[in-house]
Amino acid sequence: MIYEGKQKIWSDYQKEIPDxxxxxxxxxxRQNFFPASERMFTEITKNVLKKDIYETPYHTTCGGIAYHCxxxxxxxxxxxxxxxxxxxxxxxxxxxxxxxITSFGNYSETLETWREFPELEARIRENLWKSCRREFxxxxxxxxxxxxxxxxxxxxxxxxxxRLVDKETGEPLRIVEHIGCHxxxxxxxxxVGGAEYPYVLAxxxxxxxxxxxxxxxxxxxxxxxxxxxxxxxxxxxxxSNTYKKFESMEPFHPDAIITNCPGCPYFLDRxxxxxxxxxxxxxxxxxxxxxxxxxxxxxxxxxxxxxxxLGLQLHQVAVEPFLDKIGIExxxxxxxxxxxxxxxxxxxxxxxxxxx
Amino acid sequence: MADFGxxxxxxxxxxxxxxxxxxxNLLCKTDPDIKxxxxxxxxxxxxxxxxxxxxxxxxxxxALQRGQDVRPMLGKxxxxxxxxxxxxxxxxxxxxxxxxxxCYD
Amino acid sequence: xxxxIVIIGGGVAGMEAARQLIALGHKPIIVEKSNSLGGxxxxxxxxxxxxxxxxxxxxxxxxxxxxxxxxxxxxxxxMTKDKDTYSLTLDNGVTIAAKAVLxxxxxxxxxxxxxxxxxxGVYDKVITNRDLEALFRGEKDARIDNPxxxxxxxxxxxxxxxAGNSQCSKVCCMTAVKQAIEMKEKFPQAEIYCxxxxxxxxxxxxxxxxxxxxxxxxxxxxxxxxxxxGETFDGRLQxxxxxxxxxxxxKVQVDTLVLMSGMVCNPTVSDLVRQARLDIDDxxxxxxxxxxxxxxxxxxxxxFYAGACTGTKxxxxxxxxxxxxxxxxxxxxxxx
Numbered sequence: 001m002i003y004e005g006k007q008k009i010w011s012d013y014q015k016e017i018p019d020x021x022x023x024x025x026x027x028x029x030r031q032n033f034f035p036a037s038e039r040m041f042t043e044i045t046k047n048v049l050k051k052d053i054y055e056t057p058y059h060t061t062c063g064g065i066a067y068h069c070x071x072x073x074x075x076x077x078x079x080x081x082x083x084x085x086x087x088x089x090x091x092x093x094x095x096x097x098x099x100x101i102t103s104f105g106n107y108s109e110t111l112e113t114w115r116e117f118p119e120l121e122a123r124i125r126e127n128l129w130k131s132c133r134r135e136f137x138x139x140x141x142x143x144x145x146x147x148x149x150x151x152x153x154x155x156x157x158x159x160x161x162x163r164l165v166d167k168e169t170g171e172p173l174r175i176v177e178h179i180g181c182h183x184x185x186x187x188x189x190x191x192v193g194g195a196e197y198p199y200v201l202a203x204x205x206x207x208x209x210x211x212x213x214x215x216x217x218x219x220x221x222x223x224x225x226x227x228x229x230x231x232x233x234x235x236x237x238x239x240s241n242t243y244k245k246f247e248s249m250e251p252f253h254p255d256a257i258i259t260n261c262p263g264c265p266y267f268l269d270r271x272x273x274x275x276x277x278x279x280x281x282x283x284x285x286x287x288x289x290x291x292x293x294x295x296x297x298x299x300x301x302x303x304x305x306x307x308x309x310l311g312l313q314l315h316q317v318a319v320e321p322f323l324d325k326i327g328i329e330x331x332x333x334x335x336x337x338x339x340x341x342x343x344x345x346x347x348x349x350x351x352x353x354x355x356x
Numbered sequence: 357m358a359d360f361g362x363x364x365x366x367x368x369x370x371x372x373x374x375x376x377x378x379x380x381n382l383l384c385k386t387d388p389d390i391k392x393x394x395x396x397x398x399x400x401x402x403x404x405x406x407x408x409x410x411x412x413x414x415x416x417x418x419a420l421q422r423g424q425d426v427r428p429m430l431g432k433x434x435x436x437x438x439x440x441x442x443x444x445x446x447x448x449x450x451x452x453x454x455x456x457x458x459c460y461d
Numbered sequence: 462x463x464x465x466i467v468i469i470g471g472g473v474a475g476m477e478a479a480r481q482l483i484a485l486g487h488k489p490i491i492v493e494k495s496n497s498l499g500g501x502x503x504x505x506x507x508x509x510x511x512x513x514x515x516x517x518x519x520x521x522x523x524x525x526x527x528x529x530x531x532x533x534x535x536x537x538x539x540m541t542k543d544k545d546t547y548s549l550t551l552d553n554g555v556t557i558a559a560k561a562v563l564x565x566x567x568x569x570x571x572x573x574x575x576x577x578x579x580x581x582g583v584y585d586k587v588i589t590n591r592d593l594e595a596l597f598r599g600e601k602d603a604r605i606d607n608p609x610x611x612x613x614x615x616x617x618x619x620x621x622x623x624a625g626n627s628q629c630s631k632v633c634c635m636t637a638v639k640q641a642i643e644m645k646e647k648f649p650q651a652e653i654y655c656x657x658x659x660x661x662x663x664x665x666x667x668x669x670x671x672x673x674x675x676x677x678x679x680x681x682x683x684x685x686x687x688x689x690x691g692e693t694f695d696g697r698l699q700x701x702x703x704x705x706x707x708x709x710x711x712k713v714q715v716d717t718l719v720l721m722s723g724m725v726c727n728p729t730v731s732d733l734v735r736q737a738r739l740d741i742d743d744x745x746x747x748x749x750x751x752x753x754x755x756x757x758x759x760x761x762x763x764x765f766y767a768g769a770c771t772g773t774k775x776x777x778x779x780x781x782x783x784x785x786x787x788x789x790x791x792x793x794x795x796x797x
Binding site for chain 1: 358360361362363364365367
């Protein structure tokens with residue numbers, strides 16, 4: 001691998017990311033899958049980095065899931081998007097940052113479509129006015145929330161308590177970075193580092209002391225595929241793509257996977273359990289799986305937040321070996337205690353994959 | 357094993373590092389012209405059995421090159437020899453079919 | 462016969478045109494930007510279809526143009542027209558008034574790193590057709606270490622609208638077949654895979670090379686464009702394509718992957734084109750007045766073309782055009 005070659009490509013795909021004043025919108029599903037991630041984003045950006053991040057409870061779905069499941073037409077999606085932009089405009093913001101990759105792709109696709117077909121934008125403005133009497137400005141800057149954490153990665157490293165380093169050997173941990181398909185595959189120039197060698201997560205890993213693992217199927221989709229997963233008959237096809245990725249990364253023995261999409265960490269995490277039940281195979285060391293994190297969770301660990309406050313007990317794959325390797329302390333007995341310190345019950349254990 | 361109501365799908369990807377080319381390599385010795393096939397398909401276009409059985413000499417040669425079992429398809433051949441007449445690379449396809457059968461003896 | 466003729470470009474087109482012009486009694490001036498004559502051909506090892514050493518062609522041309530006035534390591538800074546004369550200023554301070562100018566500015570090898578998915582400049586074992594010729598010429602290349610499997614990717618930057626090139630580069634299919642054979646001769650244990658979309662083997666003896674590559678060298682031809690390349694744990698390359706004849710995705714690991722970089726118009730000519738108000742064709746190459754009868758003529762009287770500056774050409778085609786251009790220029794000056 002020629003690192004300078006990648007740097008050359010990264011330099012071709014830089015995007016301007018304003019340093020402050022962002023209108024933040026949450027994902028439909030992330031709070032269920034990885035409950036502390038979005039909380040961590042606001043915690044880090046507002047309280048640690050002292051940035052102006054605005055949220056409104058009037059925000060709804062962007063329509064992306066329905067769009068990608070073929071249940072609503074694009075014009076409907078665009079009208080929903082227009083309403084989100086109207087909320088941003090009403091709040092006095094110009095920089096729009098969604099937490100969801102598919103939303104980011106959806107907003108990018110909408111803005112690009114309007115750029116190509118201004119008459120369509122005019123029609124959507126009319127739709128929005130007729131349906132809810134709102135008007136909007138298009139955002140001046142659109143970034144994904146991982147772009148922002150990437151933008152502030154060095155400040156996070158400076159304030160950090162831990163680095164992605166093996167405390168015994170001092171060696172950098174080996175991290176697979178997995179980028180959601182809708183981040184840059186449609187519009188490579190809208191992603192930090194482009195679509196072939198994205199840098200957004202790789203930059204965080206490097207900045208926080210880890211080493212990026214580049215394996216042959218790194219570009220491959222996690223397999224979620226919306227209607228591939230949502231229709232049960234198609235799920236074999238969804239898990240097979242995840243399986244393909246793990247088979248490809250297996251020889252590299254990664255310590256963890258970092259992701260920036262709502263679906264990817266969920267499926268890379270949960271499908272490891274399904275694969276282990278169906279084939280008996282696990283991909284981590286000593287019968288464990290490979291832990292999969294969101295970038296907010298990794299940022300939170302680097303900054304020294306308690307793993308259980310980050311919601312890591314909701315992961316299928318045990319995160320403890322990863323925490324031990326870095327030397328992050330945790331109370332095993334507190335893993336399944338709720339915020340009120342009461343027992344939240346324990347999940348059943350898998351047959352093949354080691355979990356706590 | 358838990359039943360989830362769905363299973364890993366079998367991949368259709370041809371992995372050239374894992375194919376078994378034993379039969380093809382044998383044929384390269386007995387019928388070296390097999391290597392010159394350029395997949396024009398004239399053999400299949402003229403094949404007596406093709407329209408009714410799916411027989412295709414072009415596919416048979418390709419399948420051999422990809423290490424797949426061609427016996428099910430070979431069984432459809434009527435050995436009429438028309439494919440040999442049309443092959444622009446002068447591959448003796450009729451002889452090839454007999455050679456393939458010997459490989460599986 | 463004292464009208465100045467300037468030939469811009471000292472590759473085989475410029476050299477052969479100079480040779481013919483000398484034979485016709487002229488004393489042409491060659492301006493070559495690099496430090497030696499021979500252009501791309503000088504960096505090649507053997508030329509199809511007869512496997513002629515490229516060095517022989519260059520040596521012969523060099524010998525036969527000893528009467529020409531040659532500026533190497535020299536660029537043309539500007540080219541302007543005054544009545545029927547072109548005034549060329551060179552970066553060595555020389556100014557030449559020329560009655561006729563021959564653009565033999567050739568092509569530029571497509572920058573394979575633009576096809577990010579193939580990883581040229583990122584993966585250690587990905588090389589180009591030109592890198593491979595350097596190996597054949599005896600240069601050391603640490604990237605090639607007794608490979609067990611070698612892949613050739615046809616059409617890199619050619620027939621590729623996204624790369625900005627709709628054209629077929631024409632010589633790459635034959636070059637790939639030639640290099641596949643040479644590679645097999647050098648590393649007989651290696652499996653060789655050629656990934657192609659169509660095999661465009663149009664020239665004299667080309668199809669024979671193809672048959673030889675299949676029959677005598679066991680080269681595997683796979684019809685499908687490579688979609689992506691990745692580096693495996695042990696530093697090999699995983700290559701993905703569709704086997705379009707089988708209608709199935711296909712993958713294979715190789716130790717060396719050779720990208721058949723195509724031809725694009727030499728970009729360094731763009732300043733001259735603007736100054737002399739020459740036309741550029743849709744494919745980015747210089748535009749001939751007519752693509753059947755007046756291939757060698759530009760839209761400006763006194764400015765002529767030879768070789769790959771107007772489109773992709775083989776070496777024999779380039780030499781033939783250079784000879785013809787010399788005659789065109791000779792007639793043009795005679796009619797003056």
